[in-house]
Structures are given as structure tokens and as C-alpha cells.
Amino acid sequence: MTASNRIPSTLAKLALPALLLTLAACETTGDAPYAPDASMGMLIARDSCAGCHQTGLNGDSPNEDATPFHEVASRPGMTEESLAAWLRDGHNYPAEMNLRLEPHQVDSLVAYMLRLRSGQPIS
Numbered sequence: 001m002t003a004s005n006r007i008p009s010t011l012a013k014l015a016l017p018a019l020l021l022t023l024a025a026c027e028t029t030g031d032a033p034y035a036p037d038a039s040m041g042m043l044i045a046r047d048s049c050a051g052c053h054q055t056g057l058n059g060d061s062p063n064e065d066a067t068p069f070h071e072v073a074s075r076p077g078m079t080e081e082s083l084a085a086w087l088r089d090g091h092n093y094p095a096e097m098n099l100r101l102e103p104h105q106v107d108s109l110v111a112y113m114l115r116l117r118s119g120q121p122i123s
């Protein structure tokens with residue numbers, strides 16, 4: 001039977017628009033898909049951090065031991081470098097933070113977290 005390694009036509013119909021969307025998304029980010037991006041950082045924060053940390057502009061964290069991101073960001077002396085260095089080195093993490101971040105994820109998270117200082121929502 002040769003049909004078994006062909007994509008069923010219904011699946012192909014679904015996959016093509018998805019592929020076109022993916023290509024369109026790549027075009028808008030240009031040649032640097034890993035450029036630090038605060039909007040991407042917001043998505044990562046909501047996906048991977050919001051279970052414990054408050055990731056928005058204000059409010060308390062769901063886990064009271066996890067500092068709200070707006071507080072981390074506005075801590076005196078907090079810089080892009082110091083926050084990125086902390087996040088890059090998983091050894092700093094408390095046991096609860098059982099996750100691993102890629103360098104471009106760190107950079108986008110830092111861009112997002114430091115944007116919280118502006119008090120402006122990110123779209």
C-alpha cells in the first residue's frame with residue numbers, strides 16, 4: 001500500500017494554513033528570531049512563571065514566597081545585566097523553580113520584566 005505514507009488530504013488542508021501563518025510570523029520578526037522581545041517575554045511569563053509569580057503591572061503573587069515581577073523589576077539597583085545573570089544561572093533558583101530557560105528566553109523575559117517599570121501594559 002502506497003497510501004500509508006501520504007498525508008491524508010484533510011490533514012494537509014489543516015496543515016497548510018498553519019504553515020502559512022508560521023511563515024508570516026517569521027517574516028515580521030526578520031532575520032533575528034531570537035532578538036529580545038518583551039511581548040514574547042510576556043507570553044513566557046504567563047506560560048511558565050504566572051503559576052507562582054504575579055507577572056502583571058501590580059498585585060500579589062499566587063505563591064506568596066514568589067516575588068511579584070513588578071517588585072523584582074523596580075528593586076533599587078536592578079539592571080538588565082543583573083536580572084539576566086540571575087535567570088541564566090539555574091543554580092540560583094529556589095527548589096520550587098524547576099525549570100530551565102534558553103538564553104533567548106532569558107533575554108525576552110528580562111525585556112518584559114524591566115518594561116513593567118514603565119507602568120505601561122504591553123500588547
Ligand code: HEC
Nearest residue numbers: 045048049051052053063065066067072094096097099109
Ligand atoms: C513553582 C513556583 C515558581 C515558578 C513556576 C517560578 N518561580 Fe520564580 N520563584 C519562586 C519562589 C518561591 C521564589 C523565591 C525564592 C526565595 O526567595 O528564596 C522565586 C524567585 C524568583 C526570582 C528572584 C526574586 C527575588 O526576590 O529576588 C526571580 C527573578 C524569579 N523567581 C523569576 C522567575 C521566572 C522568570 C519564572 C518563569 C520562567 C519563574 N520565576 C517561575 C517560585 C517560582
